[in-house]
Amino acid sequence: MESVKPSAVTPSKSKLARTFAKVLHVRAVTGIAKVDGLKNVKLDANLNVEGNMDKSTINKEDEELQKRVVIEALLAKVFASISTVKASYAQLQYAQSPYDPDGIQAADKFIVSELKTLSELKQCYFKEQFDPSPDRAILEAEAKELESVIKTYGIMGKKLESQARLRESEIMYLREKLEEANKQNKSIEKKLNQSGSLSVLDNLHVSGVSPSHFVTLLRHAVRSIRSFVKLLVNEMRSAGWDIDAAVNAIEKNVVYWEEDHKCFAVESFVCREMFDSFNSPNFSLPNESLPDGSKRQLFFGRFSELKSVKAKEFLAMQPRSTFAKFCRIKYLRLVHPKMEASFFGNLSQRNLVNAGEFPDTSFFTSFAEMAKRVWLLHCLAFSFEPQACVFQVGKGCRFSDVYMESVNDEMPVESEPHVAFTVVPGFRIGKTFLQCQVYLSQQHQEKVKKFTSAKQR
Known part of the structure; x- marks a missing residue:
């Protein structure tokens, strides 16, 4: 029995359960479908709103970009017009010198035209009337601006070429003036070096010799020395x-205030050689014996014999004279064989001098004229009673404007200048002193101070 009951009840229960389950499933499915449908509708509505907002934002950005492009196109036109005005103004300036009326008129038209264009662009900006094709307008404006810049540089190039031609013509003119000035200087220098320049000493007698005559002759001698030094x-x-090594060999450890001052060292060397033994009656002629009689009359006679004759002519007439011997000795001492070989490539002039002859060259002619002036100065010095004598100061001596004259004026006023070397010696005629010419150096002064302070310690 117990086994039968369950088998009879089970089928009906299971059928009822399946039916109830189907009903519940249908309702459940139907209810879920309605909820999902509402959700889907709401999502679609949100998507539509967001889509509309994105489209409006994009449209605004496009409008701003488009407006920016047309503004850039307008600015490009403005800058192109300004460049054109600049080029036209450059053309206007170029046409004024030399005067070109057609060029001035054309440049004026361009300037007026571009100013009108700038005025129209201003009105377009205020009225917001922009170019419908801004990209093309920008390219055209850039091309116009580039063309104006090229035109400006071309005009500037022409102007610079014109200025260069003007400078070249000025240089040529100045060169011609310089050549004329050099010719005049050479002519004046030649006249000064000629014996005729000593005409102030004509009709001079031994009893009338005065220091002023000696000063006049000394000036001519120094001028002749400097002419030879320049050569x-x-x-x-x-x-x-x-040059630096040569100058340093003459005068060591001298600081020159200017580069051109190094010639003073060469002048010092020439004067040192030419005035060597000046205080001796024989004047570098040790084997020359003086005749008996008044030495004063003898030297004044030598002075009168030579002063009115050119050195070259006198040497040709009297190659065995005392002055000729003096020239030979001084030339061989002053012009070293290596110096002459480097100047002229040989020793032909030196060989002629050694052989008792005199070369016919401008170099030796300049030397002979200088030697003549120094010789005349020596003869005039021994025409005084007592005789005039030469003196010079040593390195490191304190400068004294009583006995010295500076050839350079670069020393500071508050400093205590010292002598670097003597350029031209001084002379004493009785109680009268003719200043020697010296070169002052700052470095030498500092060395003297250091040496003095160290010695005191």
Whole structure:
């Protein structure tokens, strides 16, 4: 029995359960479908709103970009017009010198036209009337601006070429003036070096010799020395000499205020050689004996014999004279064989001098004229009673404007200048002193101070 009951009840229960389950499933499915449908509708509505907002934002950005492009196109036109005005103004300036009326008129038209264009662009900006094709307008404006810039540079190039031609013509004119000035200077220098320049000493007698005559002759001698020094330095430069080394060999450890002052060292060397033994009656002629009689009359006679004759002519007429011997000795001492070989490539002039002859060259002629002036100065010095004598000061001496004259004025006023070397010696005629010419150096002054302070310690 117990086994039968369950089998009879089970089928009906299971059928009822399946039916109830189907009903519940249908309702449940139907209810879920309605909820999902509402959710889907709401989502679609949100998507539509967000889509509309994105489209409006994009449209605004496009409008701003478009407005920016047309503004850039307008600015490009403005800058192109300004460049055109600049180029036209440059053309206007160029046409004024030399005067070109057609060029001035054309440039004026361009300027007026571009100013009108700028005015129209201003009105377009205020009225917001922009170019419908801004990209093309920008390219055209850039091309116009580039063309104007090229035109401006072209005009500037022409102007610079014109200025260069003007400078070249000025240089040519100045060169011609310089050549004329050099010719005049050479002519004046030649006249001064001629014996005729000593005409102030004509009709001079031994009893009337005065220090003023000696000063006049000394000035001519110094001028002749400097003319020879100039020639000597030019020959050194042409031969490729190291001027600094040569100058330092003459005067060591001297600081020159200017580069041109180095010629004073060469002048010092020439004066040192030419005035060596000046205080001796024989004047570098040790084997020359003086005749008996008044030495004063003898030397004044030598002075009168030579003063009115050119040195070259006198040497040709009297190659065995005392003055000729003096020239030979001084030339061989002053012009070293290596110097002459570097200047002229040989020793022909030196060989002629050694053989008792005199070369017919401008170099030796300049030397002979200088030697003549120094010789005349020596003869006039021994025409005084007592005789005039030469003196010079040593390195490191304190400068004294009583006995010295500076050839350079660069020393500070508050400093205590010292002598670096003597350029031209001084002379004493009785109680009268003619100042020697010296070169002052700052470095030498500092060395003297250091040496003095160290010695005191």
